[in-house]
Amino acid sequence: MALLLRESVRPEPERRAAAPKxxxxxxxxxxxxxxxxxxxxxxxxxxxxxxxxxAGSALRRRAGTCCPC
Structure with missing residues (x-):
């Protein structure tokens, strides 16, 4: 999680796009x-x-396969 949160504020769009994924x-x-x-x-x-x-998160919730974290 920490890595993704750090990526979310990077200047490079390619790296920032990794965070929401x-x-x-x-x-x-x-x-x-x-x-x-x-x-x-x-x-x-x-x-x-x-x-x-x-969209992926909504589909997983609907299917009941969302991560129970």
Whole structure:
């Protein structure tokens, strides 16, 4: 988790895009702020990663396979 949180504030869009991908898989609400920030990022790659993370998280919740962390 710490690595993903550090990546979320890196200057390189490729690295910032890694954060929502990983954090979205956890299904934990405490990372919502990072996903919201990523969704508002100027880089299209980061916004797309945030949207995919949110969609994936919603699908996992619906299927009941969300991480119980």
């Amino acid at each position: 990983g954090l979205g898989r956890t299904g934990r609400g405490e990372h919502t702020g990072v996903l919201v920030d990523a969704a508002d990022a100027p880089a299209p790659r980061v916004r797309a990663a945030a949207a995919l993370a949110r």
